Amino acid sequence: MTERRRIPEATVARLPVYLRALAEESEAKATTISSERLAELAGVNAAKVRKDLSYLGSYGTRGVGYDVEYLTFQMSRELGLTHDWPVIIVGVGNLGQALANYGGFRDRGFPIAALVDADPDKVGDTVHGVEVHGLDDLPTLVAGLGSVIGIIATPAHAAQSVADQLAGAGVTSILNFAPAVISVPDGVSLRKVDLAVELQILSFYQQRRDGGPTVEEPSAATAG
Amino acid sequence: MTERRRIPEATVARLPVYLRALAEESEAKATTISSERLAELAGVNAAKVRKDLSYLGSYGTRGVGYDVEYLTFQMSRELGLTHDWPVIIVGVGNLGQALANYGGFRDRGFPIAALVDADPDKVGDTVHGVEVHGLDDLPTLVAGLGSVIGIIATPAHAAQSVADQLAGAGVTSILNFAPAVISVPDGVSLRKVDLAVELQILSFYQQRRDGGPTVEEPSAATAG
DNA sequence: GTTGGCTTGTGAACACGTGCACGTAGGGGA
DNA sequence: TCCCCTACGTGCACGTGTTCACAAGCCAAC
Numbered sequence: 001m002t003e004r005r006r007i008p009e010a011t012v013a014r015l016p017v018y019l020r021a022l023a024e025e026s027e028a029k030a031t032t033i034s035s036e037r038l039a040e041l042a043g044v045n046a047a048k049v050r051k052d053l054s055y056l057g058s059y060g061t062r063g064v065g066y067d068v069e070y071l072t073f074q075m076s077r078e079l080g081l082t083h084d085w086p087v088i089i090v091g092v093g094n095l096g097q098a099l100a101n102y103g104g105f106r107d108r109g110f111p112i113a114a115l116v117d118a119d120p121d122k123v124g125d126t127v128h129g130v131e132v133h134g135l136d137d138l139p140t141l142v143a144g145l146g147s148v149i150g151i152i153a154t155p156a157h158a159a160q161s162v163a164d165q166l167a168g169a170g171v172t173s174i175l176n177f178a179p180a181v182i183s184v185p186d187g188v189s190l191r192k193v194d195l196a197v198e199l200q201i202l203s204f205y206q207q208r209r210d211g212g213p214t215v216e217e218p219s220a221a222t223a224g
Numbered sequence: 225m226t227e228r229r230r231i232p233e234a235t236v237a238r239l240p241v242y243l244r245a246l247a248e249e250s251e252a253k254a255t256t257i258s259s260e261r262l263a264e265l266a267g268v269n270a271a272k273v274r275k276d277l278s279y280l281g282s283y284g285t286r287g288v289g290y291d292v293e294y295l296t297f298q299m300s301r302e303l304g305l306t307h308d309w310p311v312i313i314v315g316v317g318n319l320g321q322a323l324a325n326y327g328g329f330r331d332r333g334f335p336i337a338a339l340v341d342a343d344p345d346k347v348g349d350t351v352h353g354v355e356v357h358g359l360d361d362l363p364t365l366v367a368g369l370g371s372v373i374g375i376i377a378t379p380a381h382a383a384q385s386v387a388d389q390l391a392g393a394g395v396t397s398i399l400n401f402a403p404a405v406i407s408v409p410d411g412v413s414l415r416k417v418d419l420a421v422e423l424q425i426l427s428f429y430q431q432r433r434d435g436g437p438t439v440e441e442p443s444a445a446t447a448g
Numbered sequence: 449g450t451t452g453g454c455t456t457g458t459g460a461a462c463a464c465g466t467g468c469a470c471g472t473a474g475g476g477g478a
Numbered sequence: 479t480c481c482c483c484t485a486c487g488t489g490c491a492c493g494t495g496t497t498c499a500c501a502a503g504c505c506a507a508c
Binding site: 012013015016017019020021041042043078079080081085087094095097098099101102103104105108110147149172173174175179180181182183187189191193194195196197198199200201202203204205206207208209210 | 266318373411417424431
């Protein structure tokens, strides 16, 4: 396969944001949108929008802007959002259940197809209308669903093992919520969401504003 | 204030990961750790580890490595983790409640100090031992807590308004879970976690592996 | 005290992402 | 038909982040 048009990672990460902005604008009955307006809605600058969109193709009209409907279609197609992607959540603890109950997934084309947990007591339960399976069922579940996205919502110590089992079952897209660094085979996409890390990053900047690390030595005081 | 040592954003984002790796290694009774080992645990390469750590200071010993305990201390201090940071969650829906129930926050030094919701029916409720306040209480709550981190877990349409109110109440660190782009005044840190966006990014790469966008037009095939 | 081996700290090259500035093309009015 | 105005697409310069490679420094052994 010729690698087609390569799209920079940073751009890929922004496409979903543009898509949401387009949806907003579409609801507001706009038929075309300028890079400037799109930039405003997406919280970036206009040049970046144009460059990003240019990776998808030349879908704009000079002097006019982009056709909202058409651009939405092209972008959805490029992102693979023309069909639903079933999601399997592994780990039915607090976080797993919350994700299962969170309606935002289904609405955006990511229906929860199955829940999986290692705890035999939980297997057979139903959360938000979805049955909880054992880990052993993973290969069967994945085989029955086709292209699927795996979500890891287990404690940290179980994350790597679950990732291995997901990959072994044929899952090639994994989103990891467990606070642990995990590795996956080549050909498997891995993204992570780490809530504690986000808070710690905020803590860093907050503290810098507050006047830096609490220094015990008098000589290093805030004088500067 | 002389801006002290400037630490690149990318480095700041990795520090919490190093910190966790150090904690692991400390539990394994290791007293020193090499950049190589730390890199392995953090899922990056050794040169990056050394460069990152060098921004904090020269805390390593050539030929030996880093003292686990001492490095942990220095890093915690730099990240502002020597004391707890109370967190206020705005929006007590599915996600907000899940976050409130998720023990991982308190354990890592981010206790849930208050819950806030716009819905009068929810005000006065107790979730996981924390009372739900109205939005009007924000200024008072913040004033009573000092440096605090605000978490937005509302629907998208309410996010900007909540952000404004948080900032107005004196909150200068905000973590946004709502699927919306929001803006905050200068001097306020804003980070976002967008679950749908993560899934859509995975979808993009998954689809590329699966063989690219489903092209209807025969003429538009992979040729060019 | 000297030597050898190991690991840090960092300068320099490279890759990636961002933003400016401008050429270019299309639409609308005269 | 011609002109002007507007907004896209993109070459180029800049800044940030990553990686390599090696000198500097430290410990241990002899």
